[in-house]
Amino acid sequence: MKLYVLLATLIIGCITFSCTKSPKQQAETATQQVNPLEKVFKEALAQEKNLYDLVRMDIIKERIITKYSQKFYDKFFHYVQVVPSISYEDNMYKCEGWEAHLSGNIAKLTYNPTNDQLIASLTLEGRIVQPDGNIHYNTEGWEQRYDKDEFDEDIKSQPMAYYDLVADYNLVPYHHICIIIAKGGMILSTNDFVYSSANISKILIKDNDSGKVYNIAFDETYYQGGGAGSMRYNEVGVIMRWENISKFVNIVTSLTNYSIAFINENDENKVVKNPKDLKNIRDAIQKFVIDKLEEFS
Numbered sequence: 001m002k003l004y005v006l007l008a009t010l011i012i013g014c015i016t017f018s019c020t021k022s023p024k025q026q027a028e029t030a031t032q033q034v035n036p037l038e039k040v041f042k043e044a045l046a047q048e049k050n051l052y053d054l055v056r057m058d059i060i061k062e063r064i065i066t067k068y069s070q071k072f073y074d075k076f077f078h079y080v081q082v083v084p085s086i087s088y089e090d091n092m093y094k095c096e097g098w099e100a101h102l103s104g105n106i107a108k109l110t111y112n113p114t115n116d117q118l119i120a121s122l123t124l125e126g127r128i129v130q131p132d133g134n135i136h137y138n139t140e141g142w143e144q145r146y147d148k149d150e151f152d153e154d155i156k157s158q159p160m161a162y163y164d165l166v167a168d169y170n171l172v173p174y175h176h177i178c179i180i181i182a183k184g185g186m187i188l189s190t191n192d193f194v195y196s197s198a199n200i201s202k203i204l205i206k207d208n209d210s211g212k213v214y215n216i217a218f219d220e221t222y223y224q225g226g227g228a229g230s231m232r233y234n235e236v237g238v239i240m241r242w243e244n245i246s247k248f249v250n251i252v253t254s255l256t257n258y259s260i261a262f263i264n265e266n267d268e269n270k271v272v273k274n275p276k277d278l279k280n281i282r283d284a285i286q287k288f289v290i291d292k293l294e295e296f297s
Contacts, residue, residue: 037059041111044093048086052097055077055080067131068120076129080097104123105124108122125286137283137287142161144162145161146158147182158182159293160182161281165278178237184241188237189224190236199223200221216248222239
């Protein structure tokens, strides 16, 4: 009887030993198992696929939505148009794509099989799209305004971005610079020419670091009387359409130390140096005008 028990114990021990793998063997087995996402990227690399193909695969779509958001995925999906083939370097799969006519709108996707980390990034006109799918604009110094109807209520279909650099003249506020941007164009004006109704003939911007001077193009002059027969606070300036607005925005957002000179037809000039928060004009246009028009449409 003892012999049978001994044989049974030996047999069970042998079976247990043969079925239990060493830690090294377990690690080798785990390494041989390919992660589903890694398999997708390996096959995509072999088939010379690109981001346009990858972003349409359910496994990648679900991972992006889970890690970021549906809104982020929708924007990411939209801007993947021009796409080179996927690449593999430094143990990372990399691919990118951009909008056909706007190379500044770039979508990138990287995958690290070592830690199974998928990273998606989207940049639109130099602004990073956040995981919630929104762009966080810097509009400090600017206001959201609307044109008004007969009842002095906001007309939501006519949004405006408003900027006002105010100074005091004998305790009475007046505009050093006032900017109103709407769908139809932009008004750039000043109250600095007190007691004058002479039109603006020229606007110059000087880069105070390099000395370069920009002659700002505009489409027509602008004049708004001070009211009640007073010329003291007449508002004089210019109106720009979108082509000239774009040029103006590119200049003021590219400079850090600059002066703006308003020159009227009497050859009088008024200068404003480094107007605070004017540099946020691009974000203000996008958030307060373009995005609002898209929401309304």
